[in-house]
Amino acid sequence: MGGSDCLYQCQTTNCGYLYDPKRGDRKGKIEKGTSFDDLPEDWKCPVCGAGKKMFKPVPGTGCD
Numbered sequence: 001m002g003g004s005d006c007l008y009q010c011q012t013t014n015c016g017y018l019y020d021p022k023r024g025d026r027k028g029k030i031e032k033g034t035s036f037d038d039l040p041e042d043w044k045c046p047v048c049g050a051g052k053k054m055f056k057p058v059p060g061t062g063c064d
């Protein structure tokens with residue numbers, strides 16, 4: 001497995017929101033410690049509303 005601490009960044013223009021598993025997403029009712037892979041498929045960026053497909057892993061943050 002691995003990569004549970006991996007940060008994911010929203011790739012939408014002008015957004016740049018970072019999903020941090022250690023923080024979760026309070027607005028989306030995601031508990032701390034939830035890895036990006038474990039987010040619900042209908043989870044959306046709390047800033048711009050983009051879907052999970054718009055996110056990419058941030059190298060060097062625990063991604064494999």
Ligand SMILES: [Zn+2]
Pocket residue numbers: 010011012015016017045046047048049050
């Ligand atoms: Zn976004």
